[in-house]
Amino acid sequence: MVLTALCLTFIVFWLTNLYPNLEKLAKTQGNFRMSDEAVASYLEKNGYLQPLPVKFGQWLGVLPGWTQEADGVVTGKCFTASTPEEDRPQFCGVLQGDWGVSTVFKDEVGGIVAERLGLTGKLMFFVMLLMVPMALLIGVLAGMREGSKLDRSLSTFSIASTATPEYVSGVIFIAVFASSAGWKIFNGSATSAMEDATFANFTLPVVTIALYGMGYIARMTRASMTEVMTAQYIRTARLKGVSFGNIVLKHALRNALIAPFTVIMLQFPWLLNGVVIVETLFNYKGFGWVLVQAAGNNDIELLLAVSVVSVIVVLVTQLISDIGYVYLNPRIRIS
Numbered sequence: 001m002v003l004t005a006l007c008l009t010f011i012v013f014w015l016t017n018l019y020p021n022l023e024k025l026a027k028t029q030g031n032f033r034m035s036d037e038a039v040a041s042y043l044e045k046n047g048y049l050q051p052l053p054v055k056f057g058q059w060l061g062v063l064p065g066w067t068q069e070a071d072g073v074v075t076g077k078c079f080t081a082s083t084p085e086e087d088r089p090q091f092c093g094v095l096q097g098d099w100g101v102s103t104v105f106k107d108e109v110g111g112i113v114a115e116r117l118g119l120t121g122k123l124m125f126f127v128m129l130l131m132v133p134m135a136l137l138i139g140v141l142a143g144m145r146e147g148s149k150l151d152r153s154l155s156t157f158s159i160a161s162t163a164t165p166e167y168v169s170g171v172i173f174i175a176v177f178a179s180s181a182g183w184k185i186f187n188g189s190a191t192s193a194m195e196d197a198t199f200a201n202f203t204l205p206v207v208t209i210a211l212y213g214m215g216y217i218a219r220m221t222r223a224s225m226t227e228v229m230t231a232q233y234i235r236t237a238r239l240k241g242v243s244f245g246n247i248v249l250k251h252a253l254r255n256a257l258i259a260p261f262t263v264i265m266l267q268f269p270w271l272l273n274g275v276v277i278v279e280t281l282f283n284y285k286g287f288g289w290v291l292v293q294a295a296g297n298n299d300i301e302l303l304l305a306v307s308v309v310s311v312i313v314v315l316v317t318q319l320i321s322d323i324g325y326v327y328l329n330p331r332i333r334i335s
Contacts, residue, residue: 061093
């Protein structure tokens with residue numbers, strides 16, 4: 001996990017620190033009519049023209065931050081000219097909890113990411129609360145009797161929900177349930193939900209995201225349930241006269257949920273970065289929204305922090321998925 005995180009982070013760091021991006025950053029902070037000499041002077045003054053491995057080490061906090069002296073005034077990555085000499089740290093990177101300062105929001109990157117991640121976490125919680133139970137119920141009901149009318153109806157619904165992107169279903173929901181031309185039951189904007197989430201301002205973004213992911217989990221659950229229902233031990237239970245309800249609940253359900261568990265865990269990284277469209281559509285300023293802002297405004301420090309958090313979430317959820325799979329499936333432990 002550590003090696004993967006370092007490799008992916010280095011790739012993102014390299015891409016964001018390509019010279020065209022640095023040149024755009026300099027002109028954004030200065031003015032777009034800056035000469036090439038002025039751009040180079042700004043980048044050198046702020047430590048951007050150092051070798052890439054050195055910059056990456058400084059950003060991580062394993063190498064001392066850069067320092068410069070001009071007209072007898074010493075400045076550096078880890079301190080300002082007004083910082084007393086005895087209080088000037090040498091290392092100030094991610095490992096020290098210093099993620100840098102956002103050039104767009106003019107605030108500490110760590111605080112911005114933590115705040116926006118918390119808002120998206122609240123959205124993810126309600127999405128999972130709706131999506132997972134509904135998807136499992138649909139999948140189990142469809143897989144109990146393969147080929148029945150109920151199976152075909154629920155499978156059609158699952159395929160339709162997965163095939164409809166969020167930007168389509170979201171716009172439809174706004175037009176039908178949040179506009180003056182529709183029923184206007186809910187709010188078309190979720191900005192107020194950042195402070196106080198209510199049924200009116202939080203339902204549409206939650207349903208929009210849940211509906212898209214629900215179909216995929218339901219299809220996986222149905223396939224797993226169908227396979228389990230044809231297993232030898234299920235046939236044996238039927239021959240012994242065990243009721244169909246007991247067969248499903250006591251014998252089939254646990255084994256049928258092994259494969260969907262992995263799929264459910266994969267929803268966390270998808271939700272973290274996949275909410276970009278929905279958060280932008282409903283003006284909910286969470287993690288996805290700040291990712292768009294960072295990328296659109298070439299905010300290098302913020303973009304790096306968002307990327308690192310995304311990598312960590314993906315790796316941690318994969319680890320939990322692997323551990324949970326072992327506990328759910330005893331055959332993995334035996335082998």
